[in-house]
Amino acid sequence: MVDAGESAQCPRIERLEARFNPLAISALIANVLRLFLLQAQMILSNPLAIVLMAIPLILQTHLIYWITAF
Numbered sequence: 087m088v089d090a091g092e093s094a095q096c097p098r099i100e101r102l103e104a105r106f107n108p109l110a111i112s113a114l115i116a117n118v119l120r121l122f123l124l125q126a127q128m129i130l131s132n133p134l135a136i137v138l139m140a141i142p143l144i145l146q147t148h149l150i151y152w153i154t155a156f
Contacts (some may be wrong), residue, residue, distance in 0.1 A: 095103075122129070129136055
């Protein structure tokens with residue numbers, strides 16, 4: 087039986103994760119950049135909509151942090 091503190095993954099999966107981790111991070115950054123580049127005109131033309139979407143996301147982030155901290 088595996089303790090909660092030990093890794094339950096096999097070494098092959100850990101090596102695979104180590105190999106693809108930089109690629110996954112790069113792909114995530116590229117997708118975020120692509121999203122903002124493709125939607126730049128809409129973002130700049132309607133900043134109030136962006137603010138109205140950002141407020142609940144910021145509140146959610148702070149609430150999750152607060153719940154896990156205490």
